[in-house]
Amino acid sequence: MEGAVKIVYSRIYAPLRKQVYSSLSELNAAIWIALETHNNQLLRGRNYSRRLQFEEIERSALAPLPVLRYEFKKQLHATVMKNGHVCLSVDKHYRRATPYSVPYRFIGKKIKLLFSNSLVEAYYHYERIALHKRVKSPYNYSTDKEHLASTHRFVTDWTPDRFLEWASSIHEDVRLYIHKILDRKQHPEQAYRSCVGILSFAKKAGEQRLISACQRALSYGIYNYKTIHRAAGRTILEKNMDQYEDSLFADELPMPHHDNIRGEDYYQ
Incomplete structure (x- = not known):
């Protein structure tokens, strides 16, 4: 290995070291030329070169390269x-x-x-x-x-009809929101987890709050689980956004109470 490094240094690096190259591709092209010159030189004490030995003996013994490149798995x-x-x-x-x-x-x-x-x-x-x-x-x-x-002719426990029926038992607006989610996916199975997550809020937060959240999300025109659970970094149900009147959203949300917020009275 050390001998090969020495040969490359003297046969490739040395002839190129004083040249100036403006790009990596230009340098690589010069390296290939120097390498080819090295391979075509006769071996010391032999009447053949590395290139000639490769073409006459080694090339025919090579196996084809794999169709796919090796990847660590x-x-x-x-x-x-x-x-x-x-x-x-x-x-x-x-x-x-x-x-x-x-x-x-x-x-x-x-x-x-x-x-x-x-x-x-x-x-x-x-x-x-x-x-x-x-x-x-x-x-x-x-x-x-x-x-x-x-x-296929196979039905799992989760089907679009089952989710729509479940949503209808809560409210028509919840059904409409679930329908929008199912309709937006190329395959209905892709929406099942979102449907389960949204409908499970009926038990976690109460049906009325889920209804209000779906109604507000329908007004956004964005149909996914994230809109209900984490819309723009906020959570409709966890932040009580479903309980605000529309008039509040027309102007601004009420300022939450916090020790680090002075409030409007401070500046009067």
Whole structure:
């Protein structure tokens, strides 16, 4: 190894060191020329060069390169959710991990995920059941429509009709909001988790507050779970925004009480 470094230094670096190059591509081109000159020189005490030896002996012994470049892979285990997707938990630091679809028959099964920087593979009992490009952007789904229950004569516990019926039992405006969420997704399964999250607020905060929150969210014209739970960094239900009158929003929200806020009376 040290001998090879010495040869490269004397045959490539030395001839180029006094030249001035204006770009990396220009320098690389000069290196290739110097390298080719080095490979074509006769070996000391031999009547052949490195290039000649390669072409006559070594090239025919080379195996073809792999179709895909080698990538280091890691693995973890996860349970397939009722919407037919599974999340790569290591990507949670990207705000929200991208769910990847697997065939619907594996719903509820624990599978192995084998992932690299560019691909995500799902295995069940040593059989690969799904292959996806790895997606790190938040709030996206990687879905193969052939994996989904709605593509087949199979119905899971979660269906659009069930969510719409559940929402209708609360209020028509809640049903309308759930309908908007389902309608915006390319595949209904992609919206199931949002539907469950929104409708569960009926127990957490009360039906009336959920109704008010959906009515206000409908006026925003933005249809997703984040609008109800975390709209623009605020939470409609947790911040009691659903209880404000529309007239308050027409001007400004009431100033919250806080020791670090002086209030308007201070300046009078």
